[in-house]
Amino acid sequence: MLKPSDNLVDAIYADLRLKLQRSAVSPTDRLVDTEIANAHGISRMPAREALLRLVSEGYLVGTTRGFAVRELSLDDISGLFEVRRQLEPRAAACAARDMTPEIEAEITAAMNRVEQALSQSDIPALLAANVDFRNAWLKAVNNPHMAATISRFIDYFQSVRLGTFADPGAVYQYIDGLSRIHAAFLAHDPLMVQDRMTLFMFAAEEAYLSVRRRQLEEAETARPARRRTRKRGTA
Amino acid sequence: MLKPSDNLVDAIYADLRLKLQRSAVSPTDRLVDTEIANAHGISRMPAREALLRLVSEGYLVGTTRGFAVRELSLDDISGLFEVRRQLEPRAAACAARDMTPEIEAEITAAMNRVEQALSQSDIPALLAANVDFRNAWLKAVNNPHMAATISRFIDYFQSVRLGTFADPGAVYQYIDGLSRIHAAFLAHDPLMVQDRMTLFMFAAEEAYLSVRRRQLEEAETARPARRRTRKRGTA
DNA sequence: TCGATGAAATCAGTATACCGTTTGCGTAGG
DNA sequence: CCTACGCAAACGGTATACTGATTTCATCGA
Numbered sequence: 001m002l003k004p005s006d007n008l009v010d011a012i013y014a015d016l017r018l019k020l021q022r023s024a025v026s027p028t029d030r031l032v033d034t035e036i037a038n039a040h041g042i043s044r045m046p047a048r049e050a051l052l053r054l055v056s057e058g059y060l061v062g063t064t065r066g067f068a069v070r071e072l073s074l075d076d077i078s079g080l081f082e083v084r085r086q087l088e089p090r091a092a093a094c095a096a097r098d099m100t101p102e103i104e105a106e107i108t109a110a111m112n113r114v115e116q117a118l119s120q121s122d123i124p125a126l127l128a129a130n131v132d133f134r135n136a137w138l139k140a141v142n143n144p145h146m147a148a149t150i151s152r153f154i155d156y157f158q159s160v161r162l163g164t165f166a167d168p169g170a171v172y173q174y175i176d177g178l179s180r181i182h183a184a185f186l187a188h189d190p191l192m193v194q195d196r197m198t199l200f201m202f203a204a205e206e207a208y209l210s211v212r213r214r215q216l217e218e219a220e221t222a223r224p225a226r227r228r229t230r231k232r233g234t235a
Numbered sequence: 236m237l238k239p240s241d242n243l244v245d246a247i248y249a250d251l252r253l254k255l256q257r258s259a260v261s262p263t264d265r266l267v268d269t270e271i272a273n274a275h276g277i278s279r280m281p282a283r284e285a286l287l288r289l290v291s292e293g294y295l296v297g298t299t300r301g302f303a304v305r306e307l308s309l310d311d312i313s314g315l316f317e318v319r320r321q322l323e324p325r326a327a328a329c330a331a332r333d334m335t336p337e338i339e340a341e342i343t344a345a346m347n348r349v350e351q352a353l354s355q356s357d358i359p360a361l362l363a364a365n366v367d368f369r370n371a372w373l374k375a376v377n378n379p380h381m382a383a384t385i386s387r388f389i390d391y392f393q394s395v396r397l398g399t400f401a402d403p404g405a406v407y408q409y410i411d412g413l414s415r416i417h418a419a420f421l422a423h424d425p426l427m428v429q430d431r432m433t434l435f436m437f438a439a440e441e442a443y444l445s446v447r448r449r450q451l452e453e454a455e456t457a458r459p460a461r462r463r464t465r466k467r468g469t470a
Numbered sequence: 471t472c473g474a475t476g477a478a479a480t481c482a483g484t485a486t487a488c489c490g491t492t493t494g495c496g497t498a499g500g
Numbered sequence: 501c502c503t504a505c506g507c508a509a510a511c512g513g514t515a516t517a518c519t520g521a522t523t524t525c526a527t528c529g530a
Binding site: 242244278280 | 512513514516521522523
């Protein structure tokens with residue numbers, strides 16, 4: 001289970017990051033260093049350092065009882081999408097311009113998996129294929145800083161994504177937007193990619209906002225007023 | 236020296252971050268956890284965790300002998316500026332739109348300090364005032380994710396900034412661009428701010444590239460070929 | 471005088487231990 | 501049966517100790 005690098009912290013970090021990307025950690029779960037540590041047969045410190053790193057990057061929040069995935073507020077979603085809107089259309093346009101045949105094949109393969117998962121209503125597979133699609137076109141982005149920043153901002157949404165896909169109408173709109181982007185990539189038209197990605201961003205923001213709004217309402221009716229998270233600086 | 240929060244890691248992190256912002260750490264310096272630790276009268280772990288955080292954020296690189304400030308390659312500079320061009324003009328425009336009188340006063344105060352430092356050729360003060368100017372308008376950016384991302388990207392350049400200001404021609408161009416942005420802020424014209432910030436970005440990129448190019452040439456002639464940095468994952 | 475060899479120092483990584491705080495539970499009292 | 505008090509466990513934070521790798525430096529030999 002622990003492959004990457006020769007360093008335990010990076011290994012644990014990669015492992016946790018992957019779990020977060022796959023929404024394999026629910027917001028009610030609590031990640032505790034000692035648990036992770038003896039699950040991997042190591043000491044607390046590497047696990048702890050990996051967790052702290054995820055906290056400093058904004059993926060987790062520290063609570064008085066273990067670490068939890070960060071839940072996005074509506075303002076968070078709006079703010080994060082504002083940044084995404086500035087970056088992703090442009091980056092995708094660059095990708096369309098600089099794409100190699102290999103990467104084009106990868107994008108198409110990912111798109112096929114998306115549609116297959118959709119036809120089978122296989123939500124986890126849809127999730128995975130969606131991540132693949134994104135990673136495929138990001139490979140064609142020559143600017144590593146741009147790619148890393150985008151990657152990071154997208155990953156914030158993994159905790160909400162499952163909910164989005166649970167909404168029947170949003171799924172089809174989402175996939176439609178994705179396939180239109182895919183078509184633009186195949187046409188090697190950077191400007192078309194840019195425009196369609198822009199449209200996709202707005203649609204995605206709407207989808208996330210409405211789903212999250214529903215989530216919050218449900219949570220509100222379920223329990224009148226209960227929540228506590230200890231302050232813990234991220235600087 | 237250690238104020239922020241009730242947590243040693245955050246305190247050390249803030250301290251180091253400030254030092255980096257002020258270019259108080261030269262690329263030849265080596266930051267060692269044990270040194271930092273007993274300089275602050277604490278144990279290794281908090282110092283170490285702070286250093287690792289700076290590494291994961293890309294400000295430092297791990298070497299076999301302590302941690303060092305990351306030196307930007309020319310490609311790094313181009314890539315970082317490509318991201319900044321996407322974000323800062325837009326963010327500054329938002330700031331111009333949403334600015335309060337208090338923040339406007341802060342921006343003006345910072346601009347005055349910039350010009351005063353310039354007239355006295357006080358490079359460290361110029362550096363500090365420049366950071367103040369940026370932080371002042373960033374306060375008017377309502378989107379914390381946007382502000383944090385921009386802040387982060389700007390901080391990457393602190394290691395090169397001193398060199399930029401050492402170049403006689405670049406300084407005046409830099410300050411001129413800054414004062415034009417300031418004027419646009421005073422006019423409360425978001426579009427003018429946006430345009431001037433865009434121009435400023437291109438000019439700044441040119442300045443950094445040329446200075447860094449010169450730095451690299453000098454380094455090359457000084458020693459034929461010497462450099463070693465151990466790989467250390469940043470994921 | 472220069473290069474090779476080995477010993478010591480340096481430093482990152484990891485492990486273990488300790489402490490203070492928070493939380494949850496159980497028990498006792500109303 | 502519900503509330504209040506208190507104790508014990510859980511957990512994050514910090515400290516200290518150990519290990520292995522790498523580098524530096526000094527001594528020895530050519």
